[in-house]
Amino acid sequence: MPLDLDSRDSGFEAAFAGLLGAKRETQEDVQNAVSAILADVRQRGDAAVLDYTARFDRVTLTAGTMRVAPEEVDGAVASIDPGLLDSLEIAAARIEDFHRRQKPEALSYTDGAGVRLGARWTAVGSVGLYVPGGTAAYPSSVLMNALPAKVAGVERVTMVVPTPDGKLNPLVLAAARLAGVDEIYRIGGAQAVGALAYGTETIRPVDKIVGPGNAYVAAAKRQVFGTVGIDMIAGPSEILVVADGANDPAWIAADLLSQAEHDTSAQAILITDDSGFAEAVKRAVDGHLKTLPRAAIAGESWREHGAVIVVSHLDEAVPLVDRLAPEHLELAVADPDALAARIRNAGAIFLGRHTPEAIGDYVAGPNHVLPTARSARFSSGLNLLDFMKRTTLVGCDPGSLGAIGPAAVALAEAEGLGAHALSVSIRLNGAPR
C-alpha cells in the first residue's frame, strides 16, 4: 500500500523526512565490466564494437552494416500508419517551436572604462544520442533529445540504438528522420558509448553524449565524462500531484499511474487537503490497475514508493513540494498559477485540472528530460543551452587597460602571482627595470 501521511499527525515531519531520504534505486555495480569494454573499444575500435554487439545483442554486423542505410529509414517511415506519423509530426513541430524560443542572446557592450565586454553562445560541434533498444525504445525520447540539438545548431547528431535479435522499432527511425538525425548506428550498451566518445574506424567521435540507458550505459557515460560532455544521469521517474477535492479522482489516479507505469522504482505522490478525496483517488488507482496493460509495474511502484499526503490547507503543500523538488508537478487546483508562483523547485509544472503530465511527455513542447531524485533543487530539464556553450570576450586598448590594469596588478601581487602582474604592468609601464 502507498504511504499514508497526514500533516496533522505528530510523526509527520519524521515520516516525510523518511520519504525524502528513501532510496528507490538499487544500483548494479557494473563499473569494472564497463571499464573493460571502454578500454577495448578505445583500442580495437570497430572490431570490439562488433564483437560486443554479437555477444550482447545477438546480431552479427560488419563495419559496413553497422550504419542504418537511408533506404532502411525510408522503409520504416513507409511502414507506419499515417495517423501515427501525423501524431509524431505534431509532436516534433511543437517541440521544435518551444525550443526555438530559447535561443540565448549574445552580450556585447563597452563599459564606462572603455573595456569591450561580451559573451556569445555557439553550438556544440557534434552530439551522440543514445536510444535504448527493445521495449524502452521510445520515439518521443528521440524527438526530445535530438530536436534541441538541431535547433541549437549542432552540425552532426549521431544516434546509436541497439537492435537485440535484429529488432528495430520503425517509429524510432521515423522520429530520427523527423528530428534531423544525421547518422544512425545499430549498436548499444557501453560499447556504443565508447564508440561515440573515442571514435572508431567507422564512427567519428562526438563532443557530447546524451540520452537515457540502462546501468551499463549510465556507467559508461560517467566514465567517458571529461573526454566528452554528458547530459544528466536520470533516475526513475516521479510525479507529484497537488489536488483539491474538486477533481475527478479517476483523472488524478490516471496521472499518478502514468509515471508509476514507467518502472517499479518510479514514484507517484499525491498531496491534497481533502482526506475523502485522497481515499477516492486510492480506490480509483485500484480500479485503473484492473485494466491497464502495465498494471504489474505500475502497481508495484504505487505500493512500494507511492504516497498520499493529506494537509490541512494547500498552503502547506508549498514547502513540501520544494523539499521533494519533483521531476513533474501537477497543480490540479482552482488557481494553479498562483500556487505555481510560490514553488521554487520543480522540473516541470502542469497547470490546472486539464493538463495531465503525459501531455508534456509527448506533444506540449517543453522537454520531457527532467531532473529526478530531488535534483530540481539545483538543475534544469534538458534545453537548448545543453547543446551550446558560452565564450566570454574582453578587449582593452591602452586607455582602458590603463584604467583597470593597476587594480589587476595590485591583486596579482597580493596573491603572489608575479607573472600575472608582469603581463599587465609591462603593457602599462614598459619592461621592468
Add this chain to the structure above:
Amino acid sequence: MPLDLDSRDSGFEAAFAGLLGAKRETQEDVQNAVSAILADVRQRGDAAVLDYTARFDRVTLTAGTMRVAPEEVDGAVASIDPGLLDSLEIAAARIEDFHRRQKPEALSYTDGAGVRLGARWTAVGSVGLYVPGGTAAYPSSVLMNALPAKVAGVERVTMVVPTPDGKLNPLVLAAARLAGVDEIYRIGGAQAVGALAYGTETIRPVDKIVGPGNAYVAAAKRQVFGTVGIDMIAGPSEILVVADGANDPAWIAADLLSQAEHDTSAQAILITDDSGFAEAVKRAVDGHLKTLPRAAIAGESWREHGAVIVVSHLDEAVPLVDRLAPEHLELAVADPDALAARIRNAGAIFLGRHTPEAIGDYVAGPNHVLPTARSARFSSGLNLLDFMKRTTLVGCDPGSLGAIGPAAVALAEAEGLGAHALSVSIRLNGAPR
C-alpha cells in the same frame, strides 16, 4: 624545452595530435580515504568535522569557534592596505556588473492551439563555496564564485576555508564580505565538503557546492554529486596565445608565463605565423624566468607542457584553436574580432595586443572559472545560470487539450504506455468503457 612544431613539417599532424592527447595531471587515488571521511561526517556531524580539522589542519576548534565571527571579518578588513581594498572593490563591482547583465528572461506565451507555455528561472536556494587554504587562498576566486551566486539571488552562500595552523588570509575574508557571503566556517578538505552536502548540527546543508580544491576536495565533490549539485571539476590552467610578429615578444612571453606560474601541470602554447618572433618569445620567456618569484613552477610548466607552433598563415590557427579548445585564448593580432568570430571552442577570448589574459583573472568582469582540458568543446565558464535552474510550465484547458491530446494518446499507445494514454483520454472522453 617547450615543444616546437611547424605546420609545414610532415610530422605535424601526428605531433599536434600527441599534444592534444597528452595527459598533464597525475591523479592521486584518494577515493577510499574520501569515502570514509564523508561517511564519518554524515554520521557524526560536527564531531567528525572537528576531529579531521585537528588532524589535517592542526587547529583545535569547537562547534562554537568553527564559524568565523563578523568581528573577525571586520578586523581583517581593517588590517588591509586601503589601496588594495580599493582594487578588490573595483574587481567586485566589475564582476557584479558583468554578471548582472546575464539574467535570463522568462518565457511565457499561448500558442496557436491555445496551450499556455512557459519557462522560468529561479535561483538555487543555497550554495556552499569551497575556498582553498594556504598559498592557494585567492581572494579573486572568492569574488568569482560568490558574486554570481548572489547576483543570481541565492539566499544563503556558505563559505568554507581551511586554516592550516590557524592561518587565514585577511584578503579572503574581505572578498567574502564584499561578495555578500552569509556564513564562513574555518574548515576544509573532504570533511568540509561533507558538512556542506549533508549538514551537521552547526552547518546547514546546501543545494550546490562550487569552488576549487585539491584532489581530496575534487573527489569529495564527485562523491556528493547527486545529493547536491557541483560545478565543474577544474583541471590545471591553460593559455593559448595566437600572435603575429608585430607584438612585443616580452609581452607575449609574460602572458604565457602568467598561466604557467599557476602549476607545474599548467600549459602555455603560442601559435604564430612568424618563426623569428617565435624564437624571440622563447628568449623573452627565459629572460622573465630569471626574475619572476614563481620561476621554478612556471619554468617547469613551460619546459614540460609548453609548445610553440609556427604556421604559414594565421588562418591555419583557427582549426588548431578549435581542436585545443583552450581555457584562455589571447588573440594578439591586428584584427582580433575577425579572428574571434571564426573560433568555435574557447572558454574566454582576450582581444588584441593590449588585453593580457591576467586582466580577466581579476578585474575585467567575466568569470575566471573556465573549462579546462578541451572541455570548452562542450561546456562554459561559470556564469549566472550555474546558480539558477529552469522550470517549464504547461497549461491546457478543455479546448487546447482537445486540440493536442489525441496525438499524445496515439503516441502513448504506440509506446505501450497505457496509463499515459488514459490520463489524457479520460479527460477527452470521460472514463473508459
